[in-house]
Amino acid sequence: MAQMAKTVVMIAPKPDQAPRVDQVGVDERVARFRSRSIKKASKVEALNLVLSQIDLTTLEGQDTPGKVRQLCQKAMRLHDSLPDIPHVAAVCVYPMMVAEAKKALGASGIKVASVATSFPSGMAPSEVKLEEIKLAVGLGADEIDMVISRGKFLEGKYQEVFDEIVACKEACGDAHLKVILETGELGTLDRVRYASLLAMQAGADFIKTSTGKIQPAATMPVTLVMLQAIRDYYYDTGRMVGMKPAGGISKAKLAIHYLVMLRETLGEAWMSPDWFRFGASSLANDVLMQLQKQQTGIYQSEDYFSKD
Amino acid sequence: MNKAAAPHTLNFDTGWAYSPAPESTDHVHIEDQYKLFIGGKFVAPKSGKYFDTINPANEKVLARVAQAGAADVDRAVTAARDAYDTDWSKMKPAERGKYIYRIARIIQERAREFAVIESMDGGKPIREARDVDIPLAAAHFFYYAGWADKLDYAFPCRTPQSLGVAGQIIPWNFPLLMAAWKIAPALACGNTVVLKPAETTPLTALKLAEVIEAADLPPGVVNILTGDGSTGAAIVNHEDVNKIAFTGSTNVGRIIQRALAGTDKRYTLELGGKAANIIFADAAIDQAVEGVVNAIFFNQGHVCCAGSRLLVQESVADEVIAKLKERMQTLIVGDPLDKNTDIGAINSAEQLERINAYLDLGLEEGAEMFQCGGKNPDKGYWCQPTLFTNVAQSHRIVREEIFGPVLAIQTFRTLDEAVAKANNTQYGLSGGIWTDKGAKIFSVGAKMRAGVIWANTFNKFDPTSPFGGYKESGVGREGGMHGLSAYLDLH
Amino acid sequence: MDKTVKAEGRSIDSAAPRETQSAAKSASRGRAKPPATTRLGVAKTYKLYINGKFPRTESGRYFTVVDSKGNIAANMCRASRKDFREAVLAARSAFSGWADASAYLRGQILYRVAEMLEARAEQFVTELKLMGVDKRTASREVTAAIDCLVYYAGWTDKYQQVFSAVNPVASSHFNFSILEPVGVVSVLTGQNSALLGFVEAIAPVIAGGNTAIALAPEQNPLCAISFAEVLHSSDVPAGVINILSGYRKELAEQFSSHMDINAIIANSNDASEIKIIQEQAANNIKRVIIRTKPIAPDPYQIIDVQETKTTWHPIGG
Incomplete structure (x- = not known):
């Protein structure tokens, strides 16, 4: 894909190439997912899967190397009384913290994801964004979470948005590129659907809902529309693209319903950390509490689970 | 873009399957045997006959219910006529409405029980019984309750009058909901009712009889007769019934329309x-x-x-x-x-x-x-x-x-x-x-x-929304303001 | 179909009144022989009105209408079931055009019918007088018929507003119910009013966008057939109203059994006829509107032959 960009002018898909989306229909489908009752063994299995798909995230101005180290500890040792649980998929930090995270995680197998491209606003010249990506990758980031230029998208400058993603993908080298659409700023599900197509055609490895800095962040309707975009893109090209809802998913029950949605929209192939992630900071603890409850039969208190 | 032309398909045979999540049934009480609900009481059928109603998901017998014969139909119509003459047609419309509100409320209170029985007796998924049938049934009573004292506003330049005794025959696909579609507007318009649930799904109608008892409706305002097609025919052909409301197949609808020829009985048909x-x-x-x-x-x-x-x-x-x-x-x-x-x-x-x-x-x-x-x-x-x-x-x-x-x-x-x-x-x-x-x-x-x-949607229902067909799908509308005219004389 | 009738021990044909195919009483068509000095009158031939044309009955049969003095007023076409079938075809093919015509246009056309009737009022008074109605009553009947047409002309673009609904459903949908014409309507008009009853029966049917096949009052069909001439000169599209003359007992079963008729309106007091109509109507679940006595024009008679159509659409972004 990146090589093609050097030799051929890539044309962004046009908005009318994306199918229409009916919001009420999407809401109804989501309500069906949410009416699924996940109990017993299937619940435990789901909770473990959720844990393994979490991008444990800290993206605050007040982040310090110490806080990042703590987060990495948490990522590796989620809860001592639950020995057989998986570790999270990745730790997600700012570029400045990549080196610290990389060092802390060592050979744990947990990936380091770095936001880039003037996260969260994306309001910087393209050259600056590309430099930032190269820097983060250079510091050891396995994954780059970029933001699209929503301003340009809303102005209708789709080709510019597209070209920037293509360039970012190239700048990533071997690192995986997650493209954040910031759906809370796009306004309609039709735009979400089109932006998903745009990002995938430009080379995104993952598409991601939100920065977490804008409300609404991830919602099930938005995620469903993106999953359906991934499915149609897969039908067309055979290339699998991953999905990452981020922001606002803090409860295990909600996360399980995302998995129900994933299972019934994309099926078995996507049911792994390779193809689905939760961008979340407090979700892990709620999942741990639910797992503990499943083991002991007793409802849990937050005070018994470390907050980092 | 013709997406199916691509060879790429998805695999939904996932390793992660949902564990069984059965709705509990321990709060539900089903009697071994049900009698007929006539004149405000459960009475044994004069026919002396009973038949089994089974759970179609496991073929087990849920209960035995009475088979109403012609004599039972006559008794029920007489009870409905008496209730019409002495109570229901004389009652202040606002009071009539309050009885119907009561029915709505009790159904809401007992919603889960109704949902479970509906699912057991008819085979429908509990999710649908719980999220669609029962809430809509309650909403239907709630909607029509409010019409009872407002009928004069529905039909410009007309003075609506109730019809009398309504015979109502309902199908097995939405047993309680269809009972609500029939009973609620009939009562709101001041009629009394003889209702026959379908042979395979009688239980929620009998439970509804319990609700009507609990709501303290005057005896005979609603009578519920279980039985088969012969019971339905006896209702259709009873001389003292003023109106027939039927939901079912077009073929049976045709038979009913023909049977009613030459009578003064009004009818609405909701067919295939x-x-x-x-x-x-x-x-x-x-x-x-x-x-x-x-x-x-x-x-x-x-x-x-x-x-x-x-x-x-x-x-x-x-x-x-x-x-x-x-x-x-x-x-x-x-x-x-x-x-x-x-x-x-x-x-x-x-x-x-x-x-x-x-x-x-x-x-x-x-x-x-x-x-x-x-x-x-x-x-x-x-x-x-x-x-x-x-x-x-x-x-x-x-x-x-x-x-x-x-x-x-x-x-x-x-x-x-x-x-x-x-x-x-x-x-x-x-x-x-x-x-x-x-x-x-x-x-x-x-x-x-x-x-x-x-x-851009399908299979949506609401008490305020008129429902009914063109051509051989039926005559008349149920639901909404339009549903009132089926139970009123407007001349 | 015949079975029903025979089961009751009578045949429709034998019950038909005044079988006249064998001999007419008078060859002078009811007019007195003029004195040699005056001009010989030119009598009108009364024919059927099907698909905007005036054909004779395909059967070649006729029946005689006798005026109040016992003279033959006219030889009327005795329409057959095949004529009726043709009329239904015409009404069906005219239906979508008429139903889709704007309410405004339907109102204009009905008003035009009223204008044409007014212009020819004298002719109808004369016909009514011929049948024994006194002059005052006759002219009152004609003016009432004109006013009836004006009344329904005014309703065409109003009944929808009065009887439609926006329904406040609980889900996120916009839901509205409107009225649509039921389709092709057969009309058996009453016997007691040659013009007014006929106009009152068909005006609400077509005001609401239906097309119609109407049977003229058997003993008094002149005005109804003459009314076809008014329609013909009034921009009413061909096939919207089709008018037959003939024996009611012969045609009532056809009017109620035909599978491509959506509703039947019958002005009738005859219990056995009503029963036959209702039984035959069940063939295709026809809507049956029985009117046992004349009723003054009102919009509910438009609604009688309307279907309610309810449309749902999501409300979302």
Whole structure:
């Protein structure tokens, strides 16, 4: 894909190439997912899967190397009384913290994801964004979470948005590129659907809902529309693209319903950390509490689970 | 873009399966035997006969219910007439309304019990009984309760008068909801009622009798008679009944209309359908596919307004059919009481036989059949969701109401062709249109000869929304302000 | 179909009144022989009105209408079931055009019918007088018929507003119910009013966008057939109203049994006829409207032959 960009002018898909989306229909489908009752063994299995798909995230101005180290500890040792649980998929930090995270995680197998491209606003010249990506990758980031230029998208400058993603993908080298659409700023599900197509055609490895800095962040309707975009893109090209809802998913029950949605929209192939992630900071603890409850039969208190 | 042309398919046979999530039944009480509800009391049938009602998901007997004979019908009509003369027609309309409100409230309070029994007796998924049937039934009583003292505002320049005794015969697909559709407007308009639930699904109507008892309605205002077709015929032919309301097959509706010839009895008929769902190329395809699923697989397709025909524009036909097939793989067929079940049991052995005969017929007619190949439970009556492609307008599976989870798919090229195919039927109950273009919705909607048009949605119901068909799908409307006129004399 | 009738021990044909195919009483068509000095009158031939044309009955049969003095007023076409079938075909093919015509246009056309009737009022008074109605009553009947047409002309673009509904459903949908014409309507008009009753029966049917096949009052059909001439000159599209003359007992069963008729309106007091109509109507679940006594024009008579169509659409972004 990146090589093609050097030799051929890539044309962004046009908005009318994306199918229409009916919001009420999407809401109804989501309500069906949410009416699924996940109990017993299937619940435990789901909770473990959720844990393994979490991008444990800290993206605050007040982040310090110490806080990042703590987060990495948490990522590796989620809860001592639950020995057989998986570790999270990745730790997600700012570029400045990549080196610290990389060092802390060592050979744990947990990936380091770095936001880039003037996260969260994306309001910087393209050259600056590309430099930032190269820097983060250079510091050891396995994954780059970029933001699209929503301003340009809303102005209708789709080709510019597209070209920037293509360039970012190239700048990533071997690192995986997650493209954040910031759906809370796009306004309609039709735009979400089109932006998903745009990002995938430009080379995104993952598409991601939100920065977490804008409300609404991830919602099930938005995620469903993106999953359906991934499915149609897969039908067309055979290339699998991953999905990452981020922001606002803090409860295990909600996360399980995302998995129900994933299972019934994309099926078995996507049911792994390779193809689905939760961008979340407090979700892990709620999942741990639910797992503990499943083991002991007793409802849990937050005070018994470390907050980092 | 013709997406189905791509060889890439998805795998829904996932390692992660949902554990059983059965709705508990320990709060539900079903008697071993039920008598008839006449004149405010449960009384033994003069016929002396009882019959079993079974759970179609496991073929176990749930209870024995009385078989009302002609003498029992006569007793019930007499009770209804007395109640009409002495109480109900004399009561202040606002008070009448308050009784109906009470019924609504008690149903809400006992909603889960009703949902469980509805699922057990009829085979429908608990999710649908819980989220659709029971809340809508309560809402129906709530809506019509409020009309009782406002009837003068519904019909300009008319003074509405109640009719008298209404005989009401309802089907097995939405037992409590259909009882609500019938009883609520009848009572609000000042009539008294003799209601016969379907032979295979009598239990929630009998539970409703308990509610009516608890709401302290004057004895005889609502009478509930269980029985078979002969009971229904006795109600239709009883001389002292003023109005017949029937929901069921067009064939029985025809018999009733004929039987009522030469009498002064008023009637409304809500009969069969063979609705077409039309998907245009510019539709929101994913929502349209979901709409088709709701249109034909809701309640095992035991829905008179089911979208049992799909007309899809040729340029998106492959994509729609491929997506439909993938979606069908995620439908869960099985124990109706499991909260995750999408498709429950077929209502009766007889109905299953009828559906299976149509499946055979479809194959004989040369259509191509698709099922997901799921395994049916050992006991009970089951039909996997089914698609037929390669069908023609002349096929019987396209023309006749199957009343099961069976969809016949045809393609079209132009709007006119779609409309012509949609209307080429003796029925006219409902229709679906899927397009992103507003102007097209109005033009196609106007051309479709059907009483309910769902545009970019399907199988939606509401007490305020009139429901009923054109042509052989019936006479009259139920629901909304329009539903009142069926129970009033406006001259 | 015949079975029903025979089961009651009578045949429709034998019950038909005044079988006149064998011999007419007078060859002078009821007019007195003029004195040699005056001009010989030119009598009108009364024919059927089907699809905007005036054909004779395909059967070649006729029946004689006798005026109040016992003279033959006219030889009327005795329409057959085949004539009726042709009329239904015409009404069906005219239906979509008429139903889709704007309410405004339907109102204009009905008003035009009223204008044409007013212009020819004298002719109808004369015909009514011929049948024994006194002059005052006759002219009152004609003016009432004109006013009836004006009344329904005014309703065409109003009944929808009065009887439609926007329904406040609980889900996120816009839901509205409108009225649409039921389709092709057969009309058996009453016997007691040659013009007014006929106009009152068909005006609400077509005001609401239906097309109609009406049977002229058997014993008094002149005005109804003459009314066809008014329609013909009034921009009413061909096939919207089709008018037959003939024997009611012969045609009532056809009017109620035909599978391509959506509703039947019968002004009738005859219990056995009503029963036959209702039984036959069940063939295709026809809507049956029986009117046992004349009723003054009102919009509910438009609603009687309307279907309610309810449309749902999501409300979303």
